[in-house]
Amino acid sequence: MNNDTTYPDALKPQSRVGQAGSPTAASELLDVALRPGASYAQVTVALEALLALTSKGLAGDEASYAQYQSLLLDLHIPGEPRTEPTRRWMASQIYQVEDQFAPALADFTALPVDQFRKRVDAEIAERSRVKHPMSAYLFEGTPSVEDVRFFLEHHWTRSYNFYSLLAELAFRFEAIEDASVFYRNLYGEAGAEAPDRSHPALLSHLMTYFDIPLRVDFPALDPLEKAYLNNRIRCVRHTDVAWGLALLYAVESVSCVNHRRIYELLQRLDVPEEPSEFHRLHGTQDEIDTEEMWELIAKFAPDATFQHKFMQSLTRHFEINRAYFDMLWKKMQQQ
Known part of the structure; x- marks a missing residue:
C-alpha cells in the first residue's frame, strides 16, 4: 500500500x-x-x-x-x-x-421533479472536478508535458471502457424504451458504423502520441483509484437503478466542459488534430446524451425513495472522486 x-x-x-x-x-x-x-x-x-x-x-x-x-x-x-x-x-x-455504509443524508427531503433536477445540477456544479486544484493547474496554469502525461495516463484508466458502464446499466431496465437511452449512447461510443471511429480507438491515438501504455496495470493502481473504478461498476450493476443513473448523469453532465478544457489544453501544447479528436468531439456532443438521460431519470424521480438513493449515489461518487483527485494532485506535485 x-x-x-x-x-x-x-x-x-x-x-x-x-x-x-x-x-x-x-x-x-x-x-x-x-x-x-x-x-x-x-x-x-x-x-x-x-x-x-x-x-x-x-x-x-x-x-x-x-x-x-x-x-x-x-x-x-x-x-x-x-x-x-x-x-x-x-x-x-x-x-x-x-x-x-451509504451516506446518511440527514437533511434529505423529497422535491418536485423540476426542483429535484435543480438540486442535482447544483450539487454537480458545486462538486465538479473542474473546480479541483489539479484541474485549475492543468486548465488555467502552465503545466509541464510530464504533468499532462501523468493526468492523461489516469484519464485513460477511467475513460477507455466507459462503454461497458452504459451496457451494464442498460441491462437493469425492463422496458426497451428505457434501455434504449443507453443503447443509443453506446452506438455512438462504438463508432456507429465505423468501429475504427469508436471512442476508445480515438482516445487511444492521444495515448500513443504521449507514449502512454494502452494496457492498464490494475494491481499497480493506488487504492483510491481502485475505489473510484469499483464504485462506477458497483453503481451500474446495482439492482436499484437510482445508483447507476446518478453515477452516469454526474459523469455525462460535466463531460462537455471537462473534454473542452482538455482539448484547449492540448491545443496550447500544439498536439495535432488527430490525437486531439476524441476531446474535440466530446466538447459538444455529450449534451444530447445528458438531456436524454434526464428524461429517463424524470420518469422515476417522483418517487421519494428513488430521490433518496439517487442522492446517496451522487454523494458517494463525489466523496470518492474528491479523494481520488486529491491523491492524483499530491502525486503530480511530488513528480
Whole structure:
C-alpha cells in the first residue's frame, strides 16, 4: 500500500465493524475460490472473509480498505470466463455491505421533479472536478508535458471502457424504451458504423502520441483509484437503478466542459488534430446524451425513495472522486 495515501473522513463512515478480516487470508481464500473445481464451501468461506474485510475497511481500517478495493477490482475486471458467474455473485454480496455504509443524508427531503433536477445540477456544479486544484493547474496554469502525461495516463484508466458502464446499466431496465437511452449512447461510443471511429480507438491515438501504455496495470493502481473504478461498476450493476443513473448523469453532465478544457489544453501544447479528436468531439456532443438521460431519470424521480438513493449515489461518487483527485494532485506535485 502507498504510505502517502490518505483517507478522508468522508471515506470512513462511522458504523458497526464486521468480523475481523485478515487482508492476507482473504486474498489467499479468494485465490482458492476462483480456481477450477473450487467447491461451494471454498467459495463461501472466501466470501465471508471478503465481507468481513469490507466492513472493517469501510469502518476506517486503511489496510483493510486498500485490500478490499483491490480484491473487488479483481472480481470486476475481465478474467477467466468460467469464474465470471462466481465473481459477479461475490461482488454483488460486497455491494450489500457497501449499502450499509451509504451516506446518511440527514437533511434529505423529497422535491418536485423540476426542483429535484435543480438540486442535482447544483450539487454537480458545486462538486465538479473542474473546480479541483489539479484541474485549475492543468486548465488555467502552465503545466509541464510530464504533468499532462501523468493526468492523461489516469484519464485513460477511467475513460477507455466507459462503454461497458452504459451496457451494464442498460441491462437493469425492463422496458426497451428505457434501455434504449443507453443503447443509443453506446452506438455512438462504438463508432456507429465505423468501429475504427469508436471512442476508445480515438482516445487511444492521444495515448500513443504521449507514449502512454494502452494496457492498464490494475494491481499497480493506488487504492483510491481502485475505489473510484469499483464504485462506477458497483453503481451500474446495482439492482436499484437510482445508483447507476446518478453515477452516469454526474459523469455525462460535466463531460462537455471537462473534454473542452482538455482539448484547449492540448491545443496550447500544439498536439495535432488527430490525437486531439476524441476531446474535440466530446466538447459538444455529450449534451444530447445528458438531456436524454434526464428524461429517463424524470420518469422515476417522483418517487421519494428513488430521490433518496439517487442522492446517496451522487454523494458517494463525489466523496470518492474528491479523494481520488486529491491523491492524483499530491502525486503530480511530488513528480
